[in-house]
Structure formats: C-alpha cells, structure tokens
Amino acid sequence: MxxxxxxxxxxxxxKWFKLKYNLEQAQKEKKDTILTFGGAxxxxxxxxxxxxxLLGFKSIGIIRGEELNEDSSPxxxxxxxxxxxxxxxxxxxxGEKEDPGFIDYLNKEFYQPYIIPEGGNNDLGIKGCKxxxxxxxxxxxxxxxxxxxxxxxLTGLIESASMNLRLLGFSALRNADYLKNKIEKSLxxxxxxxxxxxxxxxxxxxxxxxxxxxxxxxxxxxxxNKIVLxxxxxxxxxxxxxxxxxKEYFSSGSRILAIHTGGLQGNKSLTV
Ligand SMILES: *Cc1c(COP(=O)(O)O)cnc(C)c1O
Numbered sequence: 001m002x003x004x005x006x007x008x009x010x011x012x013x014x015k016w017f018k019l020k021y022n023l024e025q026a027q028k029e030k031k032d033t034i035l036t037f038g039g040a041x042x043x044x045x046x047x048x049x050x051x052x053x054l055l056g057f058k059s060i061g062i063i064r065g066e067e068l069n070e071d072s073s074p075x076x077x078x079x080x081x082x083x084x085x086x087x088x089x090x091x092x093x094x095g096e097k098e099d100p101g102f103i104d105y106l107n108k109e110f111y112q113p114y115i116i117p118e119g120g121n122n123d124l125g126i127k128g129c130k131x132x133x134x135x136x137x138x139x140x141x142x143x144x145x146x147x148x149x150x151x152x153x154l155t156g157l158i159e160s161a162s163m164n165l166r167l168l169g170f171s172a173l174r175n176a177d178y179l180k181n182k183i184e185k186s187l188x189x190x191x192x193x194x195x196x197x198x199x200x201x202x203x204x205x206x207x208x209x210x211x212x213x214x215x216x217x218x219x220x221x222x223x224x225n226k227i228v229l230x231x232x233x234x235x236x237x238x239x240x241x242x243x244x245x246x247k248e249y250f251s252s253g254s255r256i257l258a259i260h261t262g263g264l265q266g267n268k269s270l271t272v
Pocket of ligand 1: 013014015043044119121147148149150151152153154230233234261262263264
C-alpha cells in the first residue's frame with residue numbers, strides 16, 4: 001500500500017497532489033485568495049483550507065446546502081479553524097458551480113479569486129496526480145489500484161504509469177460507467193497505450209453510503225494491518241481488491257499496489 005494518507009493530517013492523500021500546481025499557478029498570477037467548492041464532509045474543502053492557511057492564501061469555500069452552518073460537520077469546523085470563509089448555497093445554485101454566469105458573479109463578489117473546481121479536478125489537478133507514482137518503485141508491481149471519485153487521480157496515474165502496469169480504479173459512486181468515457185476522452189497519446197479498468201461493482205449503494213459489511217471490513221482490516229481506511233473511498237477499494245482476489249481475478253504471482261488516498265478526516269461522521 002502506498003500511504004499517501006501519511007503525507008499530512010489535513011492536506012491529505014491525493015488532494016495535496018491536486019492542489020499543488022493550482023496553488024503554484026495562483027502564486028504566479030499573484031492571487032491572494034483561493035475559492036473552491038464542496039459538500040459538508042469534503043476532504044477537498046479541508047485540504048484546501050489547511051494548504052491555504054499554510055501558504056498564506058485567504059480561502060473561501062462555497063458549500064452545498066443552505067440549511068448548513070459552520071458547525072454542521074467536523075470537516076467544516078476544521079476548515080473554519082484554518083480561516084476559510086464559508087458560504088452556504090442551495091443545492092440548486094451549487095449545481096451551477098461550473099456555469100460561466102455563476103463564475104462571473106463569484107469573480108465580482110470576491111474580487112477575482114483563483115477558482116479551483118470541486119475536488120481539485122482540473123488539468124493542473126491531474127498534472128499533480130502524475131507525480132504520485134514517483135513515490136513508489138513501479139517495477140515491483142503488476143497492478144496499481146486506486147479509489148475513484150471524479151477520476152482525476154486515476155487519469156494522472158494512467159498518464160504516468162510504466163507501460164507494463166495494469167491500473168484498476170474502484171468507483172465510490174453508483175452508476176459510474178459514464179466515467180469510463182470521460183477518462184478515455186481526457187487521455188493523451190501516452191495514456192491511450194496503458195491498460196486500465198474502471199471497476200464499478202463496489203459502491204455499496206452510492207457515494208458516502210455504507211453498509212454494516214463495509215464497516216466490519218474496515219474494522220477487520222485495521223485489526224490485521226493497523227491501517228485506518230475511510231468508508232467513502234479507500235475501504236471500498238480494499239474490499240473490492242480483496243473480493244477480486246477471492247474470485248481469482250488476479251493471476252498467481254500478481255503484485256498489487258493499493259494507493260491509500262487519505263481522507264481519514266471524513267471518518268469523523270461515523271461518530272456524530
Ligand atoms: C477525493 C478522493 C478520492 C477521489 O479522487 P478523484 O480524483 O476525484 O477520483 C479518492 N480517495 C480519497 C480519500 C479522496 O478524498
């Protein structure tokens with residue numbers, strides 16, 4: 001397992017890689033404020049707030065759900081603790097987060113901040129994710145696995161993996177088959193030659209949904225390995241890998257690297 005969860009408590013896992021070149025670009029453009037979007041439990045919101053605090057940017061979070069407030073979740077409390085200004089908008093307005101009209105409005109209202117899309121999922125985010133595999137010795141493995149939300153991380157891995165590797169992405173969302181197309185379209189000539197697969201059978205009911213079986217698996221995984229997984233992403237991936245091993249999906253002699261993409265702050269929702 002590649003432990004990206006150990007990079008930093010709050011600027012966790014893959015989110016650091018997605019932020020890296022975005023924040024560098026913001027510095028180049030001499031922006032002093034970063035604006036981004038997320039839900040009440042968003043790992044990306046917490047990571048952005050913490051990274052901005054560390055690097056001296058002001059940060060603004062546009063949060064989905066007008067009924068919420070700054071104390072609605074441990075994630076929002078963490079974000080506010082890093083001086084992120086939080087604005088709560090209806091699901092309807094949040095749905096317009098990529099519309100030029102709404103972006104124009106945000107630019108005026110907040111004096112031209114540097115805007116990072118939800119999850120850090122843009123080209124600079126993918127560029128950062130192409131550096132993840134430099135933290136492991138690729139030649140030791142036959143397969144590399146990661147959890148998939150919007151797919152930027154998997155795209156970065158495909159674009160940077162050595163030729164003989166097979167990549168498996170485990171979707172944390174239901175009905176994620178459309179992502180295959182989206183990822184395919186975003187690949188450059190290099191990535192088109194890499195063998196990869198999106199596995200959509202281990203969503204456990206959908207994004208951030210969980211079952212007693214999944215929670216039992218997390219506990220058991222911790223007992224055996226002393227590694228904490230998060231129930232939204234990495235537990236579903238590890239459950240999937242385990243299940244595929246049982247079903248003899250991997251040929252004997254396969255050496256599997258699973259990427260721990262972090263996100264452990266989200267587990268606080270299990271105790272509230
Ligand atoms: C955000 C996140 C992902 C998903 O990353 P994508 O690039 O959107 O696919 C996976 N794991 C964890 C822990 C995350 O926080």
